[in-house]
Amino acid sequence: MSHHLTSRNPALSKLVQEGYELEFRPGLLLVHAVPYVNAHSQIAYGTLVSELSMDSPDMVGMPGSHQMHFIGDHPCFADGRIFAPVQYNSGDFHLGNDVLAQHHFSHKRKDRDRNWIAYEDYYVKVKTYVDVISGQAKMIDPSVDARTRKVATWVDDTTPFVYADTASTRAGILAINERASQLRVAIVGLGGTGGYVLDLLAPTYVPEIHLFDGDKLHQHNAFRAPGAVPAEALGRHLRKVEWYAEHYGNLRRGVVPHAEMIHEANVHELSKFDYVFLCIDSGQARALILDHLKNTNTVVIDCGMGMHVLKDEQKLWGTIRTTVSSPGNRDDAASLMPLVDREDDLYRSNVQIIELNALNAAMAVLRWKRLIGMFADDRLEMEGTYNTALNQIGNKPEPL
Template sequence: MSAALISLDPHLRRLADEGFEIEVANTHLVVRSIPHVTTDGTLARGVLTCELSIDAATGLTSTPQEPHTMFFAGTPCHRDGTLMSNIIASSSRQRFGEIEVDYYLSSKPEVTHRYENVYDKVVAYERLIGSAARSLDKSANARTYARGIIANDDSPFAIPDSASARYRIGKVNRKLMGRVAIIGLGGTGSYLLDLLVKTWVTEIHLYDGDQLLNHNLFRSPGSPEPALLKEFPLKVNYYAQTYGRIHAGITAHPFRVTQDNVDELAGFDFVFVCVDKGSSRRAIAEGLLRLGIPFVDTGIGVGMEDDCLDGCARVTFIRPETPWAEVERLLPFGDDAEDDDLYRTDIQIAAVNSLNAIMAVMRWKRWANYFRDERNEMNSVYMIEGNNISNRVAR
């Protein structure tokens, strides 16, 4: 399959964006999951295929697209199961490219007698064959989105991104491309990773020096991988291996970020800070501000009150130009200070950790102009009791 050709060619890309299951192999176009009626009147799915006409100058599909014919693996029948003799030029089992086909089809546009591009050609043949199938079942459609954008040469995913095709948000998704880091893979950090691997961010770097223990699994996403947990793995190694199944470019750094090694963060486009120790937060914040890297700092505080859990989730966004005095006002740096007690309670709840991660990702996406941002807040705090979020904007 020529991923580059589908990605670059506007007509092939349009087919992929609309959910057609297309492949290109050795200049042969293959379109799978074409609904059709069989000779016994039942529904089935077949394959349309043809040789692509390529423009020698551009390397893309030529316009107009010649020839006008296509091959079909399946039985192109009318609603009643009779063959569509009006479009069948010949019928014989043969091999065309890499596909065993049954029929050679010929149908020209009435006015121009040629297809202006390969998109028009595929849509026309699918309509001819699929309309009979849809007369029996309205849901019979070749636009399955099962494989979506099969070809995205710049895709960071380990599997095809059918979601971008289905909702046609490929362009806005690319705004998130770049290098990000997560510092701290506890409850909030692990949920952050779960959200980031569904985005088009190019590289995700994980920093944490702790092992993954049983209690961690109750405030992290997904279900445990027993085979990976036997040797008490480091969090970064476990999560990099687990999420590597969906996203490429995940790198594990099995150590804590300190004042001595914070300069290793140079070159990142954005950093998520998910630590619970004030001195560590200070060292990281000082380093990122000096390196000119925007970041989000997260924090939760959950405690027991009147036999109920109560507390908050905080997200603070720091730009490189933020004055240090303002950073000190916004971030809790004291490990034992009275005003930091809320953030240092031991209770961790998946619902609050995941909400904290969502707040952080939403703020990052607004910064990246992925979501609209008319508020431009620096600090957001969600209060459990009252179910409200208070925002503080930059001075």
């Protein structure tokens, strides 16, 4: 988050000029030293926390919510009664960026006609909350003031992103998303499905995403890739991994290209990852990787697609598959995957459909997010499948 934020945004600049004690963390605005009254009718000081919506890396938008969090005891009226005008919910609120709040406040403004109105900027939002809460403290001691005139502080952005992730803070799920921040992940195969796996992993907090694929980026690949590949990029004769690392470098750091296929000489590199997404159609390569990782703690999430053309009807039908191989189910998982290369193997079909590539990737990344605790998981399936003709998802549960 840029230290120029306060100078380029009038609302924040006004807060600084008036002396409010501000702290900026990625996606969050903290206002310290807010005087309030506790349950014993004593004056105390707490911290207000707001999401910080951004229109661009240096320009804030309108507040994304009328709500704020609070670090401290619950503010009270001067006589010690709970201050109901802001009361909403209390508990432990993990907001991410090492911020833990104890209360969640809700306070809306009304216009002259008593209609609810939004906060037009962060100056109005902060000042309104501070005035409402500290007003009770001023009844006890008129000299108390949140405007300490301390210099605004910034906590450096240690995330992998080029600019702050305000989507997570706006939705209030930053602490959940940070659960991926210590994991190392690899994608083997950057064809259709692998490209979409990267597209879904790029906005996550994994510090590094390693890409393994030795193929060049061809024109037909552009029609199965997320987003739009410029004609200029096709003319540069890049490897797939080079294009993807360059493209997603606009969003994040840590996308590491390896312009090579996985084979006997380099398969050992995969053992250093916590999770490996396999997005390849070679049964022989899949068998090599599974055999090498069999005695490691690496979890493999294998993607497969099988398409068939009904020639008489000129229609397609197919199945996509997501299979999890973990230390506790290696043999059972391997029995569900194609480990040989056969001409009649459904999963070796050259037919690739972009929407099924995307769905296959989404199923794989959702399975990963459930494995690491970002989503609730009541199924614990070893394999999930989707059949286009039946429009049906199937699950094979983990063996007990």
